[in-house]
Structures are given as C-alpha cells and as structure tokens.
Amino acid sequence: MRRRDFLKIAAVGGAAVTIDGCGDHATQLIHFIPEETLIPGLAVWRPGVCNQCSAGCGLQVKVMQGDAEVVRNGQSGLIKMGLAKKLEGNPQHPVNHGKLCARGQAGLQVTYNPDRIQQPLKRTGERGAGQFARIGWDEAIENLVTHLSPLASEHPPQSLAFLTRPLMGQRRTLVERFLSGFNGAQMVSFEPFDDSVLREANRLSFGHSQLPTFDLARSNYVVCFGADFLGTWNSPVAHNVGYGAMRQGRPGNRGKFVQVECRMSQTGANADEWIPAQLGTEGHLALAFAHVIVNEHLVKAESAGTAGSRIDGWSKGLPDYSPDAVARKTGVAAEIITRLAREMVTAGSGVAIVGGAPLAQTNGLFTALAVNALNELLGGVGRPGGVCFSPGLPLDESKRRPANAAEPRLISVRTFAEQVLSAREPDTIKVLLVNGANPVFAAPTGWRVREALDKVPFIVSFGNFLDETSNLADLILPDHSYLESWMDDVPESGTVDAVLSIAPPAMLSLHETRALPDVLLDVSRHLGGEASKALPWKSYEEMLQATFTPLRHSVGSIAADTDEEFWGKLKQQGGWWSSNRVGPPKSSPPVASFAPVKSEDPTWDGAATEYPFQFLPYVSQQFLDGTHANLSWLQELPEVLSTAIWSSWVEINPQTAARLAIGQGDLVEVSSQHGRVRAPAVLSPGIAPDVLAMPAGQGHEEYGRYATGRGANPVHVLAPQMATATGSLAWASTRVKVARVGSGDLILFSGGPTEFRAEKLSR
Amino acid sequence: MAHQWGMVIDLDRCTGCEACVVACHAENNIATVSPEEAARGRTMHWIHVERHWEGEYPNVRARFRPVLCQQCGAAPCEPVCPTYASYHTAEGLNAQVYNRCIGTRYCANACPYTVRVFNWFSPEWDKPLHLQLNPDVSVREGGVMEKCTFCSQRITAAEIHAQAENRELRDGDVTPACVQSCPAGAMVFGDLSDPTSQVSRLARLARGSKLLEELGTLPAITYLERE
Numbered sequence: 010m011r012r013r014d015f016l017k018i019a020a021v022g023g024a025a026v027t028i029d030g031c032g033d034h035a036t037q038l039i040h041f042i043p044e045e046t047l048i049p050g051l052a053v054w055r056p057g058v059c060n061q062c063s064a065g066c067g068l069q070v071k072v073m074q075g076d077a078e079v080v081r082n083g084q085s086g087l088i089k090m091g092l093a094k095k096l097e098g099n100p101q102h103p104v105n106h107g108k109l110c111a112r113g114q115a116g117l118q119v120t121y122n123p124d125r126i127q128q129p130l131k132r133t134g135e136r137g138a139g140q141f142a143r144i145g146w147d148e149a150i151e152n153l154v155t156h157l158s159p160l161a162s163e164h165p166p167q168s169l170a171f172l173t174r175p176l177m178g179q180r181r182t183l184v185e186r187f188l189s190g191f192n193g194a195q196m197v198s199f200e201p202f203d204d205s206v207l208r209e210a211n212r213l214s215f216g217h218s219q220l221p222t223f224d225l226a227r228s229n230y231v232v233c234f235g236a237d238f239l240g241t242w243n244s245p246v247a248h249n250v251g252y253g254a255m256r257q258g259r260p261g262n263r264g265k266f267v268q269v270e271c272r273m274s275q276t277g278a279n280a281d282e283w284i285p286a287q288l289g290t291e292g293h294l295a296l297a298f299a300h301v302i303v304n305e306h307l308v309k310a311e312s313a314g315t316a317g318s319r320i321d322g323w324s325k326g327l328p329d330y331s332p333d334a335v336a337r338k339t340g341v342a343a344e345i346i347t348r349l350a351r352e353m354v355t356a357g358s359g360v361a362i363v364g365g366a367p368l369a370q371t372n373g374l375f376t377a378l379a380v381n382a383l384n385e386l387l388g389g390v391g392r393p394g395g396v397c398f399s400p401g402l403p404l405d406e407s408k409r410r411p412a413n414a415a416e417p418r419l420i421s422v423r424t425f426a427e428q429v430l431s432a433r434e435p436d437t438i439k440v441l442l443v444n445g446a447n448p449v450f451a452a453p454t455g456w457r458v459r460e461a462l463d464k465v466p467f468i469v470s471f472g473n474f475l476d477e478t479s480n481l482a483d484l485i486l487p488d489h490s491y492l493e494s495w496m497d498d499v500p501e502s503g504t505v506d507a508v509l510s511i512a513p514p515a516m517l518s519l520h521e522t523r524a525l526p527d528v529l530l531d532v533s534r535h536l537g538g539e540a541s542k543a544l545p546w547k548s549y550e551e552m553l554q555a556t557f558t559p560l561r562h563s564v565g566s567i568a569a570d571t572d573e574e575f576w577g578k579l580k581q582q583g584g585w586w587s588s589n590r591v592g593p594p595k596s597s598p599p600v601a602s603f604a605p606v607k608s609e610d611p612t613w614d615g616a617a618t619e620y621p622f623q624f625l626p627y628v629s630q631q632f633l634d635g636t637h638a639n640l641s642w643l644q645e646l647p648e649v650l651s652t653a654i655w656s657s658w659v660e661i662n663p664q665t666a667a668r669l670a671i672g673q674g675d676l677v678e679v680s681s682q683h684g685r686v687r688a689p690a691v692l693s694p695g696i697a698p699d700v701l702a703m704p705a706g707q708g709h710e711e712y713g714r715y716a717t718g719r720g721a722n723p724v725h726v727l728a729p730q731m732a733t734a735t736g737s738l739a740w741a742s743t744r745v746k747v748a749r750v751g752s753g754d755l756i757l758f759s760g761g762p763t764e765f766r767a768e769k770l771s772r
Numbered sequence: 773m774a775h776q777w778g779m780v781i782d783l784d785r786c787t788g789c790e791a792c793v794v795a796c797h798a799e800n801n802i803a804t805v806s807p808e809e810a811a812r813g814r815t816m817h818w819i820h821v822e823r824h825w826e827g828e829y830p831n832v833r834a835r836f837r838p839v840l841c842q843q844c845g846a847a848p849c850e851p852v853c854p855t856y857a858s859y860h861t862a863e864g865l866n867a868q869v870y871n872r873c874i875g876t877r878y879c880a881n882a883c884p885y886t887v888r889v890f891n892w893f894s895p896e897w898d899k900p901l902h903l904q905l906n907p908d909v910s911v912r913e914g915g916v917m918e919k920c921t922f923c924s925q926r927i928t929a930a931e932i933h934a935q936a937e938n939r940e941l942r943d944g945d946v947t948p949a950c951v952q953s954c955p956a957g958a959m960v961f962g963d964l965s966d967p968t969s970q971v972s973r974l975a976r977l978a979r980g981s982k983l984l985e986e987l988g989t990l991p992a993i994t995y996l997e998r999e
Contacts, residue, residue: 050907073907075903075907077900077903078899078900092903093904094904094905094906094907095798095799095906095949096798097952097953098953105955107952108791108953108954108955108957109791109795109953109955110789110791110955111789111790111791111793111794111795112794113791114791114794114795114797114798114953115794115798117798117904118901118904121900121901121902121903121904122901123898123899123900123901239787239789239956240787240789245789245955246955249787249789249955249956250955250956250957252785252787252956253782253785253787253955253956253957253958254957256784256785256956256999257782257784257785257996258957263784263999273832273834275787275788275789276787278788278823278833278834278835278836279787279788279836283830283832283833285829285830519900519903630789630790641804641901642794642797642798642804643794644804644807645804645805645810645815646790646793646794647790647793647817647820647821649788649789649790649821649823649836650788650823650834652823654807654810654815655807655810656807662829663828663829664829694825694827694828694829694832695825695829695832695834696829697829697830698829714898719807754811756807756810756811758810758815758817758820759813759815
C-alpha cells in the first residue's frame with residue numbers, strides 16, 4: 010500500500026471510531042503526518058526518565074526521523090516518525106550526571122521489542138493457555154468498565170486489588186486516587202528483592218523510611234556489608250559516579266573500600282579488602298567494629314544517638330560483641346576486626362553501607378540497625394562523605410489525596426494470596442488489575458500466587474509483554490513504553506538535592522497502546538461518581554502540570570515568570586532540582602515503644618546435615634529480577650565475573666566442586682525442602698565453600714522469544730520464610746544440597762586474550 | 773597537525789559495570805548472534821571487559837580490564853590485509869573499509885588483543901528491532917570483518933560542527949559512546965598530539981602502561997593501573 014492511500018484509510022478509520030480521551034480525530038490524524046520539526050539525518054535530543062530500575066535517572070533521547078511500520082485502526086502502513094536511536098544520561102541530572110548503566114543503555118529494546126503486545130487482547134482459550142484475540146480500545150475499555158462499575162456502586166469491600174511493581178512519581182498518586190473510588194480496594198505492591206527491611210531500619214534509626222544516599226565522592230573509607238551498590242543496588246549509576254571520584258578524583262587522597270560478603274559480587278571485586286563473613290552474621294560484625302571503637306575510646310558511644318539506642322547493650326560498650334566472640338561467629342579473624350575498626354575512625358569521613366543478602370535473612374532488621382548504629386558512630390550521618398536522605402519536593406503533600414479519602418490498604422503479594430485462598434464467597438476479590446509485576450515468576454512457590462490468581466474471576470493486565478502473570482489475564486490493555494509516555498519520578502535516593510525527573514513522550518507510540526494513567530482517567534470518567542471526582546484531570550499531562558507547576562515558587566534549577574514558561578522549561582530540561590544543597594537530616598521525632606534489638610542469629614530453612622549449603626540467589630547484573638531477560642543486548646552481555654552469556658548457572662567454590670566431582674559447566678541439581686532447579690556449574694574462587702550462589706532473572710516460562718525456556722529460576726528453591734520484622738521475603742535463608750546430574754549447556758564469552766580461552770569448556 | 777586520537781582507561785575507577793559494552797552495541801549497530809552462535813565464540817563485541825582472578829579463596833581478588841581496539845601505532849592487523857581493507861588513517865586510527873574486506877580474517881588472526889570480530893552471517897533484526905539502528909553508522913554484511921572505530925562517526929560529526937562554528941576542535945568535543953556512558957568516569961578520550969588535553973595529561977601518569985606493549989604495537993590506549 011502507498012503511504013498516501015494508507016493515510017486516507019487511516020483518516021477514515023479514525024473518523025469511524027469514537028474514543029474518548031486521547032482518541033479525538035485531530036490527534037489521531039496527526040499521528041500519521043510526518044513530524045515537521047525533524048530534518049532527515051539530523052538528530053534532536055529530547056529529555057527522558059529511565060524506567061529500567063527505580064533509581065529515576067534522567068535521560069537524553071537521540072531522536073531521528075525514520076520509517077516505521079505501524080498499525081492504526083486495524084490498518085498497517087509505513088509512516089515517517091521520530092524514532093529513538095540512542096539513550097544517554099542527562100548531564101544536568103543530579104542523580105546520574107550524564108551517565109547510564111548497561112541496563113539503561115539497553116532501554117531502546119523495550120520500545121522496539123518484537124514481542125510487545127501491540128493492541129488490547131481478550132482471552133479466548135483456557136486461562137494460562139496463551140490464547141488471545143485482538144480487540145479494539147473501545148471494546149477493551151467498555152469491558153473493564155462493565156466489570157468495575159458494580160464494584161464502584163455496590164461497594165462490596167475488598168473486591169478490587171491493584172497488583173503493581175513500585176510505582177514512580179504521580180502514577181502512584183493517580184492509582185491511589187483511582188482506588189479511593191472503591192470501598193476497601195487494596196494496593197498490592199510486589200518487588201522481588203525489596204528493601205523494606207532497610208527502610209524500616211532507617212525509620213527507627215534516623216527517622217527516614219527511605220533508602221539512603223551516599224556521598225561517596227567525599228568518603229575516605231567505605232565499608233559495605235553485602236550490598237551490590239556498584240552493580241544493581243539502590244542507585245547504581247549515582248554510586249559509580251561517586252566511587253570514581255572517591256578513588257581518583259582527589260589527588261593524593263584515595264578512599265579505601267572494604268566489602269563484607271560471602272560471594273564476591275561485581276561490587277566486591279573492586280574492594281581493597283574483601284572479607285568473606287558467614288551469611289547472616291554481618292550485624293554482629295558491624296557491632297564488633299563498634300565494640301572496638303567504643304572500648305578503645307576512639308569515639309564516645311553516646312555520639313551514636315538514637316541509632317545507637319536501638320541496640321541492646323550499646324551504652325554499656327557492647328560487651329557481647331568482643332572481637333574474639335564475633336570472630337567465632339562470623340569467621341572473620343579478631344585481628345582483622347580490630348584493625349579495620351581502628352582504620353575506619355582514623356581515616357575520617359567513613360561510611361557504612363548495608364543491603365542485599367544480609368537483610369534478606371530472618372534477622373535482617375537486627376543487621377540493618379547494627380550497621381546504622383556503626384554509621385552514626387563513625388559520624389557519617391548527614392556529614393560530607395557519609396550518608397543522608399534525599400529530601401522530597403517542596404510541595405504541599407496534603408493535596409496528594411482528595412479530602413476524606415482513605416489511603417488504600419497496602420499489602421504484600423503473600424498476604425493477598427492468603428486472603429484469596431482462604432476467602433469464602435462473596436467476600437473475595439472480584440477484579441485484579443496488574444501493572445508490571447510478575448509474582449508468578451518471582452514469588453516463591455510456597456506463597457501459592459498462581460493458585461490464588463486462578464481463583465480471581467477477572468484479571469486485567471496493563472503489561473507491555475506476555476509474561477507468566479499477564480498470561481493469566483482475561484483482558485490486556487497494553488501500556489506505552491517509557492519512551493512513548495509522560496514519565497515522572499522523584500528519586501528516593503542517589504542525590505542530596507530535591508529532584509523531580511519529568512519528561513514528555515520522546516516519540517509517538519509505535520503500536521496501538523495507551524498509557525496506563527490515561528486509561529485509568531478514561532475508565533474513571535466512564536464510571537462517574539466517586540471514582541471520577543477523585544480524578545478531575547482530562548489527561549495525565551494535565552495532572553502533572555497541575556501538580557508540579559507550583560515548584561516555580563521554590564528556588565531551583567528553573568527561573569520563570571509565569572506558570573506556562575515554567576512548565577515549558579520543565580519539559581525541555583527533563584526535570585527540576587533544588588540548587589541549594591541540603592544540610593544534615595532533620596531530627597525526626599524518635600520512634601518510641603521500640604525495644605532495643607538483642608543479638609539475633611539467622612534462622613535457616615532446612616537442617617545442615619541434610620542440606621549442607623547456604624543458598625544465595627542474587628540480583629542479576631543483566632536482568633535484575635528478570636524484568637530485562639527479554640532484551641537481547643543484555644542476554645548477550647557477558648556477566649562480568651562468570652563471563653556467561655545467554656545462560657544461568659550455579660556458582661561453586663572450586664574445592665567444594667572437586668570434593669563433589671563437579672566440573673566447570675557440569676549440570677547440577679540444587680534442591681531444598683521446597684523445590685529443585687538445574688543449571689550448569691561455574692567454579693568460582695570468589696565464593697565461600699559452604700555457599701552456592703545463583704543469579705535471578707532467567708528460567709522464564711513465558712516472556713518472549715529471547716527469554717522463554719532459557720536457564721533456570723532460583724526462586725523455585727526458596728523457602729517462603731520471612732524477615733521477622735517486616736514480613737518481606739527472607740530470600741537468602743534457604744539451605745540446599747547439590748549433586749552433579751549430567752553435562753550442561755553453559756555458554757561463556759569466548760573473546761579476549763588468554764584467560765578466557767583457557768576457561769573454554771573442554772567437553 | 774593531524775589529531776592523534778587516544779584514550780586513557782583508569783582501572784582504579786572501572787567497576788566492571790559493562791555500561792560501555794551495551795552503549796557500544798547501541799551506538800554502532802552491533803548485532804547479537806543467538807545463543808547457538810555465541811557458544812561457537814561468534815559474538816560481535818567491539819569492547820569487552822576482561823576479568824582476571826588472582827589468588828584463592830579467601831584471599832582472592834578479581835580485576836577488570838575493558839579491552840577494545842588499541843588503535844595501534846604499529847598495528848599487526850594492517851600489513852597482513854591483502855585488500856588494504858585495514859589501513860592506518862592520518863589521525864592514528866586503525867580503520868576498516870568494509871566494502872574492501874573479502875573476509876580472509878588474516879587481521880583478526882594477527883591482532884594480539886582479539887578485538888576484531890567477523891560477520892559469519894549477515895545480521896538480522898527481529899522487527900521492529902531494526903528501528904533501533906543508528907543511521908550514522910553503516911550496517912555490516914556477512915563475510916566482513918568489523919571492529920571498534922573510536923566512534924569515528926562522532927569524530928566526524930564534531931569536526932563538522934566545529935567547522936560550522938569556524939573554530940578548531942576543543943578538548944572534550946569528541947566523546948565515543950563507551951566514554952560517554954561510563955558511570956565511574958574511568959574512560960577519557962582525546963587528542964594525544966595536544967600535550968594539554970586531559971587524555972595527554974592522564975597518559976603521562978606513573979600508573980600508566982600499555983597492554984602487551986612488549987609486542988611493539990604502540991597502542992593509543994593507556995591503562996592506569998589499579999592502586
């Protein structure tokens with residue numbers, strides 16, 4: 010078909026269909042007209058907000074004119090449009106300073122992924138069979154409204170739930186407001202490797218229930234307990250920027266870095282001293298450092314303030330944590346403990362970091378509070394070279410929710426599944442909305458999420474892709490990609506400034522998808538009543554403008570005389586940030602009624618006699634929790650320590666492997682009391698002899714052509730054990746056994762000189 | 773005087789995050805080859821991060837080293853090419869003329885750094901992944917050798933830009949994709965013929981050394997050792 014014919018048909022098709030919201034005919038026609046502002050061959054750079062993890066980095070998107078095959082109103086054709094060609098960091102952005110990580114760089118492949126859902130789908134076969142029929146947006150919205158309107162009018166409690174990965178920025182506000190129209194609607198948040206233990210500990214120690222920000226660039230000494238902060242944890246790009254400056258940014262002053270962990274991570278590989286300690290005893294080690302510091306009168310115990318008071322025995326000099334006692338528990342020699350403790354103090358401006366596996370134990374809160382107390386003792390909290398908490402935006406938070414609206418109940422996926430499975434008709438969930446969360450893949454089998462979803466009468470997914478969870482949906486309303494959407498975020502950490510990242514769509518949508526916020530606005534208009542009163546905006550753009558324009562009156566990166574001018578500049582610059590650096594954290598009212606934590610050992614699932622190994626799943630450098638396993642650039646990116654590509658594997662200490670007659674690349678079976686998983690072995694000198702480690706993210710049963718059927722999912726082995734304080738999954742508390750079962754299909758990167766060649770599989 | 777492009781990679785800053793690797797794929801239209809071909813050693817990375825283990829548990833260390841074409845001053849890949857597809861530019865680059873290449877692979881054989889990669893097949897992109905292709909960089913066909921160019925398209929673009937503004941290129945005008953993305957600031961690019969450029973100043977540091985310099989290849993990349 011010629012383009013001219015296509016345009017005619019498209020225009021006619023557009024007129025025949027009536028869609029509210031973004032569907033007015035003029036807008037639809039514009040989608041088919043080449044963008045006048047683009048000159049062929051010349052790139053324009055547009056702002057963006059990275060959505061590949063929750064760090065909220067600012068983007069610059071290189072957009073050039075190109076020919077794209079698109080489908081509009083059932084007609085396919087070729088149009089000229091602006092296409093994103095490369096992603097870079099926004100140099101002005103206070104979190105990532107113009108830089109981007111490997112996963113951020115691969116973000117183009119989300120938008121251009123061949124397995125994207127291109128238009129609304131309705132289930133036709135059995136649930137889970139993967140049979141869907143394409144439908145139009147009118148029918149899709151009507152279908153959803155039909156299912157939601159009885160819930161909005163009759164008000165049966167708790168019949169609607171919204172299962173989501175953590176929502177960025179105003180999306181969260183919008184969804185909360187949407188749910189406020191339904192009696193007792195629940196927000197079910199799911200993040201496989203979440204940081205809720207650390208947030209809780211930070212609330213108790215410092216009065217901030219959020220992830221910490223580190224001033225690494227000005228640190229002289231960094232001691233980190235288990236967090237992969239240069240690879241995958243918290244705000245990795247911000248950490249890398251600071252780390253580079255800490256090492257070589259100050260002539261004559263190179264900061265020292267000590268990493269405590271039982272399996273060498275990408276982060277640990279950079280340490281000056283790598284200290285393997287027994288998993289789950291990191292809190293004891295932190296308190297042993299504190300013991301030495303206090304008892305050698307290097308720093309007074311009282312200077313640790315509230316954070317210190319959370320630890321039982323702090324004011325008495327921590328008598329239970331002498332280096333000798335803790336050495337027996339942790340496996341770290343007493344001399345090392347004493348030496349490192351002295352070093353931390355004499356170096357000045359030191360900082361302690363904790364995250365990842367140490368907090369994914371049953372005693373995670375103890376560990377986090379112990380490290381927080383050490384941090385305060387080192388004088389690093391709120392000081393240069395230490396730790397602080399990013400301030401929120403200077404906006405009136407009371408306007409977040411409409412008056413009288415209760416906050417929707419936030420529950421975990423585990424609680425949700427329990428509720429559904431134990432509920433009697435009719436007080437059960439009627440409709441489940443799913444946004445970007447994939448608990449069927451990433452939650453332990455013991456939580457019975459799949460069974461629970463089977464009992465939900467109607468499931469709606471807003472996913473871009475068919476995955477293990479959205480495959481169970483009855484209706485799929487595909488979202489835009491993040492380059493096609495209005496994006497906004499207020500980064501939780503990674504900067505000392507108050508930061509808003511915000512950007513208009515960098516390109517038009519490739520497929521017949523619609524942005525989730527606009528779909529919810531549309532649905533609420535159809536529903537009327539309470540639901541629509543809470544959401545008075547015509548579009549998400551209008552909501553963002555109304556929310557963020559008041560920032561004009563605060564001192565920050567944008568000076569403007571009018572609201573319109575401010576909004577224009579905000580869109581152009583990709584965000585707003587306060588130019589004034591924040592001081593030490595505000596002193597928050599201490600949380601009363603909290604008994605100081607006593608020494609607590611981790612509880613392991615499984616007897617050591619039958620299951621001799623501690624099992625450590627870890628967040629993948631390429632795929633994080635598995636969200637990015639469908640991007641081919643990342644599948645073919647060698648994991649930096651194992652050099653494995655297109656694979657998953659089990660890391661074993663070479664001596665352990667020799668004892669069990671396991672060779673490099675052999676297929677091994679790892680089993681716990683709860684499940685088993687098979688993957689090839691990688692012999693790694695950087696892992697303790699009694700630990701087996703495995704990256705998360707592979708082993709998808711349904712996630713597009715690059716991920717499906719590839720590798721194995723370590724989650725199948727995990728015990729459904731919880732961190733006692735917060736109820737989040739203690740994902741590093743399972744014991745396992747291992748045996749060789751055959752030859753495997755490990756693929757190692759084969760480029761590069763000598764060493765890699767020697768490692769190539771002999772079989 | 774012609775520019776002499778060079779790079780410094782500070783191994784004390786490099787954390788092995790591999791942002792450079794994906795940035796290079798995205799900028800230079802590098803194909804992914806499938807697990808089967810990857811298992812045969814046919815991946816197309818122009819830059820990779822080596823990992824070297826030292827010692828045994830618990831006294832173990834891993835060291836990272838990003839390795840890309842060293843743009844040698846006396847490049848072993850150049851004289852072996854029967855069709856002059858590999859040649860030396862006036863600005864010190866080991867260039868590869870794709871449409872001269874007949875795929876003898878002599879150059880890859882001669883390269884001690886194994887940074888030349890061969891297209892065993894013409895690359896394919898599952899639609900619409902072809903839309904990610906960068907129009908500023910040509911796509912290579914099957915039977916052709918390819919390699920890092922120091923992002924010559926960015927060098928050209930910066931030169932045109934400077935010319936349009938009627939000025940000389942300034943230090944920092946040219947940033948290859950790997951350098952631009954590097955979060956820890958481990959990579960610095962610039963003109964080695966300008967003694968005041970940042971890359972020249974860093975290359976003179978005592979920590980500096982060249983990779984396999986005993987071979988006499990005169991690399992344009994200086995590695996600053998980890999302290």
